[in-house]
Amino acid sequence: MTDLLLADVRPWGGHPVDVLVTGDRITDVVPVGTGSGAQRVEGGGRLALPGFVNAHAHVDKSWWGRPWQPYGGQPTTQGRIAHERAERDRLGIPSVEATTAVLRELLRHGTTAVRSHVDVDLGVGLRGLDVVREAAAALDGAVEVELVAFPQDGVVRRPGVLDLLERAAADGVASIGGLDPCSIDRDPLTQLDGLFAIAQRHGCGLDLHLHDGGELGGFTYDLVLERVRTLGLAGRVTISHGFALGELAPARQARLLDELAELDVAWATVAPLRYTPLPWAAMRERGIAVGLGTDGIRDLWSPYGDGDLLRVALDHARLQGLRTDADLTAAVRLATSGAARFVHRDRHDLVAGARADMVLLDAEHAPDALVRAPRRALVLAGGRVVVRDGEVLV
Helix, strand or coil: CEEEEEEEEEECCCCCEEEEEECCEEEEEEECCCCCEEEEEEEEEEEEEECEEEEEECCCCCCCCCCCCCCCCCCCHHHHHHHHHHHCCCCCCCCHHHHHHHHHHHHHCCEEEEEEEEECECCCECHHHHHHHHHHHHCCCCCEEEEEEECCCCCCCCCCHHHHHHHHHHCCCCEEEEECCCCCCCCHHHHHHHHHHHHHHHCCEEEEEECCCHHHHHHHHHHHHHHHHHHCCCCCEEEEECHHHHCCCHHHHHHHHHHHHHCCCEEEECCCCCCCCCCHHHHHHCCCCEEECCECCCCCCCCCCCCCHHHHHHHHHHHHCCCCHHHHHHHHHHCCHHHHHHHCCCCCCCCCCCECCEEEECCCCHHHHHHHCCCEEEEEECCEEEEECCEECC
């Protein structure tokens, strides 16, 4: 007998089935009424989706659960960095308490895996990484958190940051990050060579925040791709944001997309409505991995965000002008099964062998769930019921 039977659910809106779970894994999916388990959880015929995967978060930065903080400082990347550095100590950022609160909110909305960038700089050192690890441990594995050591204040313009990233990689973070090597460090070759050398030495991934637009952005992509090819790091690099990709001339864009596909470079986006859309259809045709994320949630960069990845997927659908059921379902897959690689999972779906992460919603099918974002009736994480009727149980 299996440990748990999730009875009468409709994976992706299909026919009702029973899902059998042993330990933290799905062991079988059988016709409704034919399964058995030591613990029985009634699904009530609800829509079942895989747990959501947040491919780009900053869970260390939030003031969630604290008094409201008004937006201040200058609305540029440099201005936001300066404002955050001036104010974060006053707010006790990073803190285990606030990070735990953010992770609980993500979990309440059905997110069971997170790839989080965590600030590493001369002021905070590596302390943020320990804060996030402690917060994740407080939820006893309900949300699996993959760490990216992120140099938010720049890399080579702050002597000592490369050494911190080296230490973080040696300490086992999944990836190290980078930030606008042209406009922040104003020394793209030194930044990228330093980051790629660390990734090569330690076998970790790279996840690069790239905001620069137009041909400056395109030039940066060229530099990144050149190093991926030369150093044999295909499949280990993610570009986050990358707004310039949608701004380039069609022929230039097509050549870049072909090279991104060849070198298996992934893309993480927060689907910002104020920027030129990514060429998602062309990326999908080429098999380029795209993940969705919340970015920061109620932090010193922005007061927005509630942790609901369905709303981010809806922003993506609106930005791309999606209308058909197939395309709307594909948008939901970006936030679930399609994001497996962003948290280093071979598979992440409602199938045997996958981690038993599931979300039940009162919805007809994935498109209906996307446009309404109903409350999560039940969340299963690693084979445990961790949310019921919107209440977090861990």
